[in-house]
């Protein structure tokens with residue numbers, strides 16, 4: 001695997017390095033280790049978490065993510081929960097009873113977390129999983145709660161790690177795989193007086209990520225999901241102007257107005273029946289108003305199975321749905337009407353999924369739509385996140401939903417989201433550079449910028465002169481009237497042409513993107529078992545207050561950095577090769593080493 005990184009340092013403006021990781025088994029960059037040892041005033045880079053490269057789930061297939069739990073580390077696979085704030089794991093009880101006769105049950109549930117073999121497991125007690133939206137959907141379970149080390153990524157990938165992270169160990173069927181919670185809310189246990197910080201909060205506290213934020217898309221049957229902590233991957237979505245404030249209810253922060261739903265020319269939901277829905281990747285389906293479900297039934301010829309309460313699809317229906325090949329477009333806004341909107345289009349392939357035990361007796365195709373009982377149930381689940389990229393910023397309390405761009409060979413473009421209070425380090429006092437040195441550096445930088453700008457201007461002028469000369473030959477008068485056309489947009493500036501640095505800021509050369517890559521893995525075994533059943537409830541029960549009043553997030557305090565300049569300006573990104581290993585691009589070897597210098601201001 002090739003890994004390229006470009007870095008702009010205060011002294012040298014630009015230096016680029018290319019690392020070959022083929023024999024280093026995906027480790028964190030050396031520069032990252034350096035950065036970690038330095039004072040906490042260094043702003044860390046976002047962490048790009050690679051998917052597990054498995055397709056998992058009893059109602060998918062869905063792209064899962066690798067997690068290590070306990071000591072020694074146990075590898076499990078989980079789904080990302082945009083709503084959850086703890087890590088849910090599966091215990092061996094989850095493959096007993098009815099599930100016991102499924103061959104490969106443990107594998108199909110993403111592997112167990114055996115608390116009894118972990119040296120660092122600290123048991124707490126038995127609580128409900130207690131996520132408010134899931135409870136509203138009738139999905140709740142009891143689980144053994146405790147604390148243990150949780151590390152993102154496969155073993156040896158050097159992913160971020162949190163000791164004493166809150167873990168639920170569950171045995172029931174509501175959630176077939178475990179989940180990894182992205183929400184920074186703390187967990188409040190009646191057995192502990194202090195709120196227990198979430199994984200994200202702990203990463204932010206120990207300065208492993210630049211802010212309490214993430215960018216995520218669930219991926220679909222053809223391309224793996226993508227998760228960035230402390231930033232987002234610009235290559236995965238089309239930019240949109242729509243930014244939405246978090247919902248007033250802390251447990252429903254990713255609330256969007258669904259202004260309309262359309263398939264072709266047919267409206268499935270009109271402005272008169274627009275509604276609010278929660279984006280929540282914890283669940284797989286779209287939970288929509290009954291009138292909208294009826295419109296879907298008419299448009300797609302779906303038939304509701306009253307017994308299983310799913311839209312099951314038999315082979316004849318599947319053939320006609322494939323022939324129809326209808327896509328569905330959601331128009332979303334801050335509210336249910338007006339304002340900026342964004343459109344997310346799901347092709348029929350996003351609905352062409354399979355459901356298996358424990359949800360139905362025999363595996364069958366289905367359409368991932370559920371009838372919501374009332375407006376607290378309206379949810380856009382993982383199905384929606386196959387084609388939507390969400391960027392959530394818990395410090396500014398806003399988020400963005402944008403249509404995904406699925407380009408098989410596109411390289412990631414990781415962008416940092418800075419804390420609102422963070423400032424850029426520019427040879428600050430903490431690193432022992434005197435004022436004189438800073439002045440020297442500033443002058444040096446300005447001089448280099450001036451030289452490069454001059455060179456650029458000179459080259460442009462030459463080009464234009466050539467052009468003019470050519471034009472003059474044909475029509476002298478026209479050429480005389482023509483003024484030189486303005487430069488292209490700053491973001492489109494040729495990355496090789498020079499430096500496009502706003503003068504207000506400087507970059508920290510030590511920043512690197514953390515990269516966690518997963519090795520290629522075979523698909524999870526397909527599951528087929530002829531029963532449907534439930535396990536008996538077990539154990540005691542304590543109250544677990546999952547919900548907190550608004551604005552009680554554990555936020556990272558200002559870490560009193562000593563800086564010379566404000567965080568108005570620049571951000572550097574490097575290119576990473578696409579590490580996804582699709583069958584159709586595995587042979588692809590992009591030899592050209594491109595370097596991008598990208599600017600972004602906050």
Ligand SMILES: *[C@@H]1O[C@H](CO)[C@@H](O)[C@H](O)[C@H]1NC(C)=O
Nearest residue numbers: 037038039040041429430431
């Ligand atoms: C960071 O710098 C401050 C002041 O220079 C110092 O007190 C503190 O111990 C340093 N922290 C670390 C983690 O090095």
Ligand SMILES: *[C@@H]1O[C@H](CO)[C@@H](O)[C@H](O)[C@H]1NC(C)=O
Nearest residue numbers: 091092093114115116117118
């Ligand atoms: C841990 O628990 C599992 C299932 O409950 C059991 O099979 C296994 O033997 C236990 N391991 C140890 C070391 O106690």
Ligand SMILES: *[C@@H]1O[C@H](CO)[C@@H](O)[C@H](O)[C@H]1NC(C)=O
Nearest residue numbers: 036037161162163206207208
């Ligand atoms: C953050 O905490 C983890 C363990 O919880 C530790 O390995 C890591 O070095 C810490 N990072 C920093 C920057 O302190």
Ligand SMILES: *[C@@H]1O[C@H](CO)[C@@H](O)[C@H](O)[C@H]1NC(C)=O
Nearest residue numbers: 238239240241242340341342
């Ligand atoms: C975003 O806003 C700009 C300026 O208002 C406009 O030119 C652009 O088309 C908008 N983009 C989208 C995706 O709406």
Ligand SMILES: *[C@@H]1O[C@H](CO)[C@@H](O)[C@H](O)[C@H]1NC(C)=O
Nearest residue numbers: 267268269270273291292295
């Ligand atoms: C939306 O409006 C169209 C015509 O205006 C109508 O045919 C359709 O039934 C409406 N759909 C819903 C879900 O109300």
Ligand SMILES: *[C@@H]1O[C@H](CO)[C@@H](O)[C@H](O)[C@H]1NC(C)=O
Nearest residue numbers: 301302303313314315316317
């Ligand atoms: C498939 O489902 C449709 C709708 O429920 C039904 O009319 C049809 O008979 C079914 N076909 C088969 C082969 O079961």
Ligand SMILES: *[C@@H]1O[C@H](CO)[C@@H](O)[C@H](O)[C@H]1NC(C)=O
Nearest residue numbers: 322323324325326327347348
């Ligand atoms: C279905 O439609 C999409 C565009 O909406 C197209 O890309 C795809 O090839 C079509 N599939 C089939 C089987 O026609």
Ligand SMILES: *[C@@H]1O[C@H](CO)[C@@H](O)[C@H](O)[C@H]1NC(C)=O
Nearest residue numbers: 360361362363528529530531
């Ligand atoms: C499930 O499949 C088995 C055999 O494949 C069949 O005997 C059984 O009747 C099926 N069950 C249902 C509920 O369709």
Ligand SMILES: *[C@@H]1O[C@H](CO)[C@@H](O)[C@H](O)[C@H]1NC(C)=O
Nearest residue numbers: 136137138373374375376377
């Ligand atoms: C919504 O419906 C669910 C399931 O029927 C029910 O449990 C819940 O109380 C209802 N909520 C409201 C606010 O009516």
Ligand SMILES: *[C@@H]1O[C@H](CO)[C@@H](O)[C@H](O)[C@H]1NC(C)=O
Nearest residue numbers: 243391392393396398399400
């Ligand atoms: C949040 O708001 C800020 C300032 O209004 C904006 O710059 C940023 O893009 C927004 N973030 C998201 C994720 O929408």
Ligand SMILES: *[C@@H]1O[C@H](CO)[C@@H](O)[C@H](O)[C@H]1NC(C)=O
Nearest residue numbers: 188193194195545547548549
């Ligand atoms: C969470 O814990 C804190 C401190 O123990 C307490 O003040 C707060 O009321 C708890 N939150 C809920 C929702 O019970």
